[in-house]
Amino acid sequence: MYGKRSRFLTIMLTLGLAFFYIPMLLLVIYSFNYSKLVPVWGGWSLRWYEVLFQSEEVWSAVGLSLRIAFVNATFATILGAFAGLAMVRFGRFRGRTLFGGMLVAPLVMPEVITGLSLLVLFITLKQWIGWPAERGFVTITIAHITFSLAYVAVTVQARLTGMGQSLEEAASDLGAKPFKVLTAITIPRLTPALISGWLLAFSLSLDDLVIASFVTGPGANTLPILIFSRIRLGLRPDINALATIIILFVAICVAIAAIILFRQQRREEIDHQLAQRENG
Amino acid sequence: MGGEEEARAEPARNTGTDEPFVQIKGVTKKFGDVTAVDNVDLDIQRGELFCLLGGSGCGKTTLLRMLAGFEFPQAGTISIDGIDMSEVPAYERPTNMMFQSYALFPHMSVEKNIAFGLQQDRIPRSEIADRVHDILKLVELQDYKKRKPQQLSGGQRQRVALARALVKEPKLLLLDEPLAALDKKLRKQTQFELANIQEQVGVTFIVVTHDQEEAMTLSTRMAVMNAGRFEQIGTSTEIYEFPQSRFVADFIGSANIFEGRVVEDSADHVRVETDLCEIYINHGQSVAKGSQIWVALRPEKIYLSKNAPEKPGPNQATGMVDDIGYLGDTSIYKIRMDNGLILDVTAPNQIRPMSRTHAITWEDKVYLSWEPASAMLLNS
Numbered sequence: 001m002y003g004k005r006s007r008f009l010t011i012m013l014t015l016g017l018a019f020f021y022i023p024m025l026l027l028v029i030y031s032f033n034y035s036k037l038v039p040v041w042g043g044w045s046l047r048w049y050e051v052l053f054q055s056e057e058v059w060s061a062v063g064l065s066l067r068i069a070f071v072n073a074t075f076a077t078i079l080g081a082f083a084g085l086a087m088v089r090f091g092r093f094r095g096r097t098l099f100g101g102m103l104v105a106p107l108v109m110p111e112v113i114t115g116l117s118l119l120v121l122f123i124t125l126k127q128w129i130g131w132p133a134e135r136g137f138v139t140i141t142i143a144h145i146t147f148s149l150a151y152v153a154v155t156v157q158a159r160l161t162g163m164g165q166s167l168e169e170a171a172s173d174l175g176a177k178p179f180k181v182l183t184a185i186t187i188p189r190l191t192p193a194l195i196s197g198w199l200l201a202f203s204l205s206l207d208d209l210v211i212a213s214f215v216t217g218p219g220a221n222t223l224p225i226l227i228f229s230r231i232r233l234g235l236r237p238d239i240n241a242l243a244t245i246i247i248l249f250v251a252i253c254v255a256i257a258a259i260i261l262f263r264q265q266r267r268e269e270i271d272h273q274l275a276q277r278e279n280g
Numbered sequence: 281m282g283g284e285e286e287a288r289a290e291p292a293r294n295t296g297t298d299e300p301f302v303q304i305k306g307v308t309k310k311f312g313d314v315t316a317v318d319n320v321d322l323d324i325q326r327g328e329l330f331c332l333l334g335g336s337g338c339g340k341t342t343l344l345r346m347l348a349g350f351e352f353p354q355a356g357t358i359s360i361d362g363i364d365m366s367e368v369p370a371y372e373r374p375t376n377m378m379f380q381s382y383a384l385f386p387h388m389s390v391e392k393n394i395a396f397g398l399q400q401d402r403i404p405r406s407e408i409a410d411r412v413h414d415i416l417k418l419v420e421l422q423d424y425k426k427r428k429p430q431q432l433s434g435g436q437r438q439r440v441a442l443a444r445a446l447v448k449e450p451k452l453l454l455l456d457e458p459l460a461a462l463d464k465k466l467r468k469q470t471q472f473e474l475a476n477i478q479e480q481v482g483v484t485f486i487v488v489t490h491d492q493e494e495a496m497t498l499s500t501r502m503a504v505m506n507a508g509r510f511e512q513i514g515t516s517t518e519i520y521e522f523p524q525s526r527f528v529a530d531f532i533g534s535a536n537i538f539e540g541r542v543v544e545d546s547a548d549h550v551r552v553e554t555d556l557c558e559i560y561i562n563h564g565q566s567v568a569k570g571s572q573i574w575v576a577l578r579p580e581k582i583y584l585s586k587n588a589p590e591k592p593g594p595n596q597a598t599g600m601v602d603d604i605g606y607l608g609d610t611s612i613y614k615i616r617m618d619n620g621l622i623l624d625v626t627a628p629n630q631i632r633p634m635s636r637t638h639a640i641t642w643e644d645k646v647y648l649s650w651e652p653a654s655a656m657l658l659n660s
Contacts, residue, residue, distance in 0.1 A: 169350055170383035172370045174397030174448065184396075188387050271430045278433035 024247060031240035038235040048241040058226065058242060065206055065223040068137060072144040073202035077194055079145070080152025080201075085186070087153070088160040089168075104154060106147040115214030118143045122215060135217030143215045144208060148201035155200065159193035160186075299362060301326040301484055302347070302452060307356035309342050316342040318508035319356070324501075329478050329485040331495035334505030335531070340488045343505075344454050347486065348377045361451055371400070376450040380457040382441035384429035390416075390440050391425040397448045415447040418477065435466050442474075446481060455487045459494060471497045492532050496520070504528050522565075524659050529576040536577045536623045537658070545569045550657065551594070555619050560594035562652040574658040579624040581654040584613060585647045586640060595655070597648045599623065601640060615646060623648070 031049075035042030052058055083103055087096070106114060122132055122139050132139055171185045172178070187194075209224040216225060230239055300323035309317040317339040324330050332340040345351045346358060349370030358365045360374060376397070385393050391412055398408045416422050419439040429437055438458065445453055458474065459467045475498055478485050489495050495502045496516040503513045504527075512519055512528045523529035526537055540554035549562040552575055559575055567573055589596055598618055605612040606629075613625045625648065631639075640646060 164381075166379050166381055166383040167385060169348075169370070170377070170379055171385070171396065173348055173350075173373075173375070173377045174444070175371050175400035176396070177371055177400075180400065185385060268430075271428065274427070274431040275433055278431075278436055 027240055028244045028247065030237065031244040033237055033240075036237065038237055038240070048237040051238045052241045052245075055238070057221075058238075061221045061223045061226040064137065064220065068141050068144060068222060069202045069205040071141050072148055072205040073198045075141075075145045076148035076152050076201040077198045080149045080197060081156050081190065081194060083149065083153040084156030084160060087157050089165070089186075104150055106150040107154070109147075111147075111208075111210040112214075114147060115143070115211040118146070118211070119214045135215055136220030139215045139217070140212050140220070140222065143211050144201075144205040147211070148204050151200050151204065152194075152197035155193050155197040156190060159190055163189055300324060301328075301361055302486070303357075303359045304343075304347075305357050305359075307343070307346065307353045307358060309339075309346060309351060309353050315508050317346070317353070320508070320510055322503060322510065322513070324484065324486065326484055327482055328500045329475065329487065329498055331499035331502035332486065332488045332505055333490070333492060333495040333502050333532075335490060338505040339508040340490075340505045341456060344377070344456055344486065344488045347452070348375055348454050349373045374451040375454055376445040376448055376452075377454040377456065378441050378445045378458055380460060382429075382437050382461075384437060384440055384444070386429055388428075389425065390421065390427050390429065390432070393429065393440060394444045394447050397444065401448070411447055415443045418446075418480070419443045434462055435470065438462060438470065442477070446477075446483070449481075450483060452484045452486065455485060457489055458487060460489075460491070467494070474498060496532075504531060506531075522656060523576065526574055526576075526658050529656065529658055534579055534624060535656075536579065536582075538575055538577075538621065540573055540575050542567050542569050542571050542573055549652070552655075552657070556617055556621060557597045558594040559655050560652050561655050561657065565657045567657055576656045576658055577623075577650065577654060578656075579612070579626040580610075581650050582623070582625045583649045584615075584625050584627055584640060585649070586644060588647055589649055595650050595652060597623075599646060599648060601642055601644045601646055604640075604642065613640065613646075615648065617648075 030038055032044050032046065033040075033042055034045035034047055086093075087100055087103065090096075118139075122135060125131060126133070167185050167189065168181050171181045176184060207224065208222075209228055212222050213225055213228075216222070221229070227239055227242070230236055302322070302324040304320060304322040306319050306321060307317055308315065308319050320343070332343060334340045342351060346353055347360075347365075349365065349368060349372075352366070365373060385396065388396065394412045394415060395408050398411060403411075412425070413422075416425055419442060421436060421439055421443070424432065424436065429440060432440065438461065442458070445455075455474075459470055462470060471494060487495070487498060489498075499516060501513065501515055502519065504511045504519060506527050511531075512524050514522075519528060519532055523532060523535070529535040529537060538554050538556060540552040540559065542550060543553045543558075544551035545566055545568060547566075548564065549560060550565060550567060552559045552561065552573060554575065599615040601613055602616040602622060603614040605614075608629070610626050610628050613627065615623045615625055617623055
């Protein structure tokens with residue numbers, strides 16, 4: 001687009017990328033540091049990875065976080081999809097504006113407020129009906145669903161609006177009853193939005209520290225809670241190792257997503273070429 | 281205005297005894313404050329290819345969507361084949377629709393798109409295969425059944441959409457701008473194909489279009505819509521040759537319209553005085569003497585000559601050539617009349633322009649004349 005690549009732009013780009021990635025690079029390098037003190041270089045070693053793999057505490061936190069993230073993503077996707085459908089496809093029902101506002105409120109609500117209010121709710125519930133007996137997996141999952149749902153609903157809403165209604169009308173015109181229209185047309189067409197909604201909900205949950213800290217109980221440490229509590233006691237090299245593994249994991253996920261996207265684009269290109277040939 | 285009386289006058293053409301196949305009575309549809317369809321009545325007979333013609337926002341698509349069951353009227357009733365459709369949802373109606381965007385399911389092959397409707401009726405698998413095969417043959421797409429819609433050209437998609445709507449053998453097929461997405465050449469070819477297919481399958485078609493040429497080639501009858509109401513209902517010839525309102529005269533084809541006063545009204549002719557000339561009309565339209573009226577004259581019905589007529593009389597006027605538009609087969613002449621009015625006249629180019637020695641050109645003085653049957657009186 002630009003005839004000559006501008007020097008200024010190149011420098012700015014380099015600086016920007018450096019700002020993003022140098023910290024991560026440092027973290028990765030220090031995870032291989034033999035020394036117990038993070039900023040002191042003691043030579044290359046896998047020592048902290050060993051420590052990490054032997055730490056039951058870390059693994060139970062990883063397991064808890066993944067379980068919460070999985071259950072949360074699944075429920076948030078189902079509920080969010082229904083909320084999105086209601087907003088876009090049910091026409092004007094009573095309280096639609098209120099419902100729409102309440103649906104997106106968690107997106108703008110400070111996490112501290114969400115966390116605190118949920119904590120109050122759980123405590124009150126315990127007093128009234130004796131449930132939840134103790135806070136942990138269930139309470140964190142419920143808390144995560146309440147805000148992840150909003151993200152899924154927004155994604156689904158955007159997709160539905162963009163899709164238009166004519167495919168669903170066509171199916172109904174061809175004799176499909178409303179439930180069949182949903183399963184045969186709407187859901188298959190929504191799949192990309194549902195997948196991205198699920199992934200978004202999954203990573204939001206994995207990432208969350210604030211809300212989880214409010215609604216967790218003794219002994220239930222998610223990974224972010226664990227990392228944060230350990231960091232408070234000073235930088236530790238085994239946490240660097242853990243972070244490196246997480247970075248690797250995320251990088252692999254992103255690479256897979258990119259490959260899938262690339263393949264899809266190629267397929268679309270081929271379709272387009274085929275259609276062009278039919279025209280000619 | 282025109283709608284109601286026209287609809288009532290119409291069935292005389294058919295056998296008369298059986299009731300109309302599609303009956304629309306007093307149907308009104310509002311979206312908020314906007315009245316999309318305003319108290320319309322329409323009868324359509326079995327086997328017709330009926331066009332709803334009008335500009336954008338005239339309510340034609342809303343009316344079609346009410347027939348399909350996507351919208352429900354706030355007042356009035358629609359019945360198809362004698363059955364009231366007020367409580368019948370889209371998926372139970374004996375209609376199928378071909379959408380303007382085609383609305384083909386992108387995640388299904390051509391074959392599956394077409395089979396979808398039959399599957400909903402729980403038809404045995406072998407019969408579905410046979411019927412899909414037959415309909416693909418009808419639209420000449422046998423070799424494309426495994427393709428996805430996005431792998432087809434626009435014309436092929438259009439045929440898949442038609443096949444998908446026809447395969448269920450609906451009593452009534454609704455087509456929303458069926459040819460609008462095709463390029464001009466393909467559109468003309470497909471117009472005739474569509475009419476042929478309709479003849480072959482014998483299904484009643486209702487076509488919504490904004491293209492008057494399309495409506496005129498396709499339809500057995502058409503309704504011209506404007507602002508939610510019918511301006512006129514009739515065959516192509518009736519609507520072109522006898523438009524009833526200024527809107528219709530102007531919308532269908534082009535027309536020179538001028539105001540006049542009726543000076544004589546007798547059984548076989550009418551005389552109208554205009555500030556252009558006296559207009560004599562002998563085709564039996566009748567208007568009370570003395571009334572102010574609009575007269576329309578089609579550009580192709582006017583003779584253009586450089587020679588003065590042999591004897592003066594009505595239906596003659598003189599002017600000067602202001603502009604010429606050369607279209608190849610015909611030319612459009614803009615004639616500035618002696619009273620300052622500009623009239624459009626079209627004439628076929630029967631002689632090659634370079635060999636025309638007596639060709640009419642800019643600034644020529646010309647004589648205009650027309651047959652007594654050519655001018656049309658407009659009621660409103």
